[in-house]
Structure formats: structure tokens, C-alpha cells
Amino acid sequence: LFLQECKPKMWRSVVIQKGNTLLIQEVQEEDGGNYTCELKFEGKLIRRTVELKVTALLTDKPPKPLFPMENQPTVIDVQLGNPLTVACKAFFGFSGESGPMIYWMKGEKFIEELEGHIREGEVRLLREHLGEKEVELTLIFDAVEEADLANYTCHVENRNGRKHASVLLRKKDLIYKIELAGGLGAILLLLILLVTIYKCYNIELMLFYRQNFGGDEAADDNKEYDAYLSYTKVDPDALDRDNNEEEQFALEILPDVLEKHYGYKLFIPDRDLIPSGTYIEDLTRCVEQSRRLIIVLTPDYVLRRGWSIFEMENRLHNMLVSGEIKVILIECTELKGKVNYHEVESLKHTIKLLSVVKWKGPKSSKLNSKFWKRLVFEMPGKKKEVVSRHQVLDSAEQGLFGDLQTVPSLAVTGTSATLVESRADLSDYHQADSVHMRHYCRGYEYDVSAATLPIASISNHHTYCNIPLTLLNGQLPLNNAVKDPQEFHRNNPLLPLSAKELSFTSDIW
Known part of the structure; x- marks a missing residue:
């Protein structure tokens, strides 16, 4: 049994x-x-x-180094003076021998022949199964010295053969410096790249962030306009090529792009202000209702001290000095040498919140130019709503007179006034000369009697027109065809004006 x-x-x-x-x-x-x-x-x-006892099949292969790996030298960075332990692991198949043979060598020398601070540990059995063994032998350095930086080989053998694997000790200081220099160099290059990208595309990046993640500045401030546009018209008799470009930019390009393409609402005094006896108060109110103040700085603006109103009126002056309103200064030309630039510098120092944007002529007119990107960045933050040209209504229909009906336009000169056909598409309009100027009218609840103006064709129709401000203020040209000036304004305390002065009008759309 x-x-x-x-x-x-x-x-x-x-x-x-x-x-x-x-x-x-x-x-x-x-x-x-x-x-x-x-x-x-x-x-x-x-x-x-x-x-x-059950064992694995008798092996016919030599042992296999596990660490370091055979034919793949392992580099270990060491700090001089520190202790170090390097382990050699190997797999021995069942060979019937009494014990595994594993040992370290430095070059052609056994470890026993080396300095006393280097020694081998005990062979340690990590795992055994059916006679197959995984063993470990450590090489111990009490303190690594300069002479110890060399190649060390772990040998394993049985009756079937021998295998070996190597470890190279390398001073850590050198590799540390190389890695540190490489890391700092990579960080520096990355920093330079980021700075370069920011310098070249900072406006685009900030606009992208503001349009996608920023808030709407106009959401809760109860202000009616995004910007107030301050600009001095050029004397028609003094128009030259440069001034003509500036005039076109300030009166056509700038409002057209900001209002029709970017969806901003501008207040332009010559276009939007209703003439009244409280001109300064009305301007002040409109500036207070604006989130930005845009000043188109041209030589004529400087010569005529176009900013004087902001200095004379205390409320407007306080708004600039205290930073209650942000000012965008658009420089159209190089002013130094043309005007007294000291006054411009004084103006800049007076304004607390100021941004200067330079308009460089036709190349700045392109929508993808840096000028428009910088200008839009300085404007109030809002979600971009690009409106096609066909969807844009006449700006009067969007403003104070949006609910009024269009009537034929009134063309006014220094000597006569006639009705002309309205033009719905303003882009087709070209000014014929500096004297004959178009004026747009809208129905308005103000009774203009036929006796007030020498215009028989409009009878008593209730209209509001952009007739010359000089006429509205009671001033007459020297060569006015009206026989009796008292019929025009019975209590006229002002001096008569010339025809050239009368030709300046206020375009109110």
C-alpha cells in the first residue's frame, strides 16, 4: 500500500x-x-x-543575465564620495549543480583584488521553482572614488557556458551640468519663441481670448455709444493730397469699418448732434454716454486745437484727467516738424487712460492690418457681430431718427437751395466740388415755415436737414441773396460770414 x-x-x-x-x-x-x-x-x-522531488527538465543553456542586460552596457551616474550598491541579477535553469556561479570583475581583476572599500555581497536567492533559480549578487562601494569610475562586469556560468553583462560608472557632476545646460537652453529657446510669438501676434491672441472668453463691456454700463469721434474738418480751399486722405479716413473709412464691419455704435458730432442753444452741454452729455473717446489727430486738429473743448468744459476735462473715459488717439501723420508737437505731448500727459494708434495711409485701410486689430482691441470688449453690407441700414435709421421717414435730400450752397434726389447707397456718392455739398434730411417734428428759408419747393413740410450750422445759428454770408436779412433772423447779434465759412456744414444722417 x-x-x-x-x-x-x-x-x-x-x-x-x-x-x-x-x-x-x-x-x-x-x-x-x-x-x-x-x-x-x-x-x-x-x-x-x-x-x-520534481524538477524542471535539465537545461542545456548557460545562465541568462537579467540586470545589467547582456550586450547592452548600463551607464550609472554616481556622485563622488557617496556609497553605492550595484546589483547583478541572473536566471539559472536546472542543471543539477550544487549552486549558481555568479561574480563581479573590474577589467581582468576579481573584486577581491581591488581596494578594500569595494566588496561583493552575499548571493541571494530571489526565486526558485522546480530547480530553476533567480539569484542576485551586489557590488558594494563604501564611498565612490575617482579611480572607481570604470567598467564593471557581472559573470554568470554553469556547465553549459558563461554569460556576462557590464555596468559603466560615470561621474554625475558632468552629466548633471550637461543636462542642466540642455534643459536651461531648451527653456530659453521656448521662452524666446513664446516672446517672439507674443510680440508678433499679441493683439491677435488678446482679441481671440476676448472674443471667445471675455465679457461684454457694454452689457450693464447704460451708455448709448461705444465711442465719441472727435475730428476737425479740413478747409476745402486748403485741401491737398495728404489732407484729402485724412478727411476720407476720418469721415468715411473709420466710421464705415467700425460701425458696419465690427458693429460698434459711434457718435460723430457733425453727423449725429442736433443743433441747439446748448451746444456744449449736448456734447458733454454725448461724451458721458460714450465708452471711448476717439481723437483723430491731424495737423489741422493740432493747429485748430481741436481738443480745446475738453479743456474748457470742466466736466469733460475731469473725465480725461480722472480716467473716467478711455481715450484712443489716432495719429494720421508724422506730426513732428509740421506742428508744435509740445502741445500734443501736453495733451497726452493730461489724459490718464490713453492709447495711441498710428494710421499709416492706404496700407492701414486693409481690414487685416495691424491698425484695425489694435483699434478694435482698444475699443470696448463685445462679442463680434459682423454684419454684411446689405444688412446695414442707414445710420440715421439706427440712431435718434430711426422711426422717421426719408424725404428728398436738400442740397444747400451759399446762394441757393434745391431739392435733389435721395441716394440710398452712400458708397456710390462722390463729392463734386468743395462748395456744392449733399445734405440728408429726415422727417422731424419741427415746423419750418416757408418764410424762414428761401426754399419754396419744400413748403411747410416737417423736416430736419443738415443745413449749415451758420444758418441755424443766425449768421449770414456777406453776399447772401436774401434781400432783407431781418426776415432770416430778426434778432441777429452775430457778424455776417463769408461764403467759404458758410460752406462748412454739419452732416446729420
């Missing part, structure tokens, strides 16, 4: 018992253990026990 671990067992089919013999045809791992044989001899029960 055979027992396994002192217990009877039902043997599987490949285990055959014949008398006092137990035959295992296919040995498996679970077959290992203690086997006890019981038999009766001369009336006595005799037991004998034998241990069966």
Missing part, C-alpha cells in the same frame, strides 16, 4: 501500482512530496518513506 503524505490516494490513470512498485508514467509538479510504503512482514506492519 502506498500513501502520499501519509494519506491514501486515488491515483490517476497514468500512475500504476504493481505489487510493491509505484510507476508514474508522466511526472507532474503535484507529484512531488513524501511517499510511504506499507507492507506486512512476519506478522508485523513495516513502513518506509521516500521523498520525491
Whole structure:
């Protein structure tokens, strides 16, 4: 009778018992253990026990280094003076030998032949299964010295052959400096790249962030206009090529792009202000209702001290000095040498919140130019709403007279006034000369009697026109065709004006 671990067992089919013999045809791992044989001899029960050890198949290969890896030298950076332990791990298949053979060498020398601060540790069994072993042998440095920086080889062998793997000790200071220099260099290059991108595209980046993640500045400030446009018209008799470009920019290009393309609402005094006896008060109110003050700075603006109103009126002056309103100064030309630039510098120092944008002629007129991007960035933050030209209504229909009806336009000169056909498409309009100027009218609840103006064709129709401000203020040209000036204004305390002065009008759309 055979027992396994002192217990009877039902043997599987490949285990055959014949008398006092137990035959295992296919040995498996679970077959290992203690086997006890019981038999009766001369009336006595005799037991004998034998241990069966199951192993893997006998290997025909040499051991395999696990770390360091074979044919792949490992570099270890070390700090001089510090202790160091380097482990060599290897796998030994079952060879029937008593123990694994593993050792370190430095060049052609065994570790026992080296300095006393270098030694080998004990061979440590990490894992064993069916006679196959994974072992470890450490190389120990009490304190790494300069002479220790070399190549060390771990050798493993059995009856089938030998394998080895190497470790190279390298001073850490050098590689540390190289890595530090490389890292700092990469950071510096990245910083230069980011600064370059920011310098070239800072406006575009900030506009992108503001349009996608910023708020709407006009949401809760209860102000009617995004900007107030301050500009001095040029004397028609003094127009030259440069002044003509500035005039076109200030009166056509600037309002057209900001209002029709970017959706801003501008207040332009010559266009939007209703003439009244409280001119300064009305201007002040309109500036207070604006989020920005745009000053188109030209030589004529400086010569005529176009900003004087902001200095004379206390409320406007306080708004500039205190920073209550942000000022955008558009310089159209190089002013130094043309005007007294000291006055311009004084104006800039007076304004607390000031941004200067330079307009460089036709090349700045393109919508993708830096000028428009910078100008839009200085304008109030709002979600961009690009409106097509066909969707844009006449600006009067969007402003104070939006609910009034269009009437034929009134063309006024220094000597006559006639009705002309209205033009819906303002882009087709070209000024014929400096004297004959177009004026746009809208129905308005103000009774203009036929006797007030020498215009018989409009009768008593209720209109509001952009007739010359001099006429509205009661001033007359020297060569006016009206026979009796008292019929025009019976209490006229002002001096008569010339025809050229009368030609300046206020375009109110």
C-alpha cells in the first residue's frame, strides 16, 4: 500500500501500482512530496518513506543575465564620495549543480583584488521553482572614488557556458551640468519663441481670448455709444493730397469699418448732434454716454486745437484727467516738424487712460492690418457681430431718427437751395466740388415755415436737414441773396460770414 503524505490516494490513470512498485508514467509538479510504503512482514506492519522531488527538465543553456542586460552596457551616474550598491541579477535553469556561479570583475581583476572599500555581497536567492533559480549578487562601494569610475562586469556560468553583462560608472557632476545646460537652453529657446510669438501676434491672441472668453463691456454700463469721434474738418480751399486722405479716413473709412464691419455704435458730432442753444452741454452729455473717446489727430486738429473743448468744459476735462473715459488717439501723420508737437505731448500727459494708434495711409485701410486689430482691441470688449453690407441700414435709421421717414435730400450752397434726389447707397456718392455739398434730411417734428428759408419747393413740410450750422445759428454770408436779412433772423447779434465759412456744414444722417 502506498500513501502520499501519509494519506491514501486515488491515483490517476497514468500512475500504476504493481505489487510493491509505484510507476508514474508522466511526472507532474503535484507529484512531488513524501511517499510511504506499507507492507506486512512476519506478522508485523513495516513502513518506509521516500521523498520525491520534481524538477524542471535539465537545461542545456548557460545562465541568462537579467540586470545589467547582456550586450547592452548600463551607464550609472554616481556622485563622488557617496556609497553605492550595484546589483547583478541572473536566471539559472536546472542543471543539477550544487549552486549558481555568479561574480563581479573590474577589467581582468576579481573584486577581491581591488581596494578594500569595494566588496561583493552575499548571493541571494530571489526565486526558485522546480530547480530553476533567480539569484542576485551586489557590488558594494563604501564611498565612490575617482579611480572607481570604470567598467564593471557581472559573470554568470554553469556547465553549459558563461554569460556576462557590464555596468559603466560615470561621474554625475558632468552629466548633471550637461543636462542642466540642455534643459536651461531648451527653456530659453521656448521662452524666446513664446516672446517672439507674443510680440508678433499679441493683439491677435488678446482679441481671440476676448472674443471667445471675455465679457461684454457694454452689457450693464447704460451708455448709448461705444465711442465719441472727435475730428476737425479740413478747409476745402486748403485741401491737398495728404489732407484729402485724412478727411476720407476720418469721415468715411473709420466710421464705415467700425460701425458696419465690427458693429460698434459711434457718435460723430457733425453727423449725429442736433443743433441747439446748448451746444456744449449736448456734447458733454454725448461724451458721458460714450465708452471711448476717439481723437483723430491731424495737423489741422493740432493747429485748430481741436481738443480745446475738453479743456474748457470742466466736466469733460475731469473725465480725461480722472480716467473716467478711455481715450484712443489716432495719429494720421508724422506730426513732428509740421506742428508744435509740445502741445500734443501736453495733451497726452493730461489724459490718464490713453492709447495711441498710428494710421499709416492706404496700407492701414486693409481690414487685416495691424491698425484695425489694435483699434478694435482698444475699443470696448463685445462679442463680434459682423454684419454684411446689405444688412446695414442707414445710420440715421439706427440712431435718434430711426422711426422717421426719408424725404428728398436738400442740397444747400451759399446762394441757393434745391431739392435733389435721395441716394440710398452712400458708397456710390462722390463729392463734386468743395462748395456744392449733399445734405440728408429726415422727417422731424419741427415746423419750418416757408418764410424762414428761401426754399419754396419744400413748403411747410416737417423736416430736419443738415443745413449749415451758420444758418441755424443766425449768421449770414456777406453776399447772401436774401434781400432783407431781418426776415432770416430778426434778432441777429452775430457778424455776417463769408461764403467759404458758410460752406462748412454739419452732416446729420
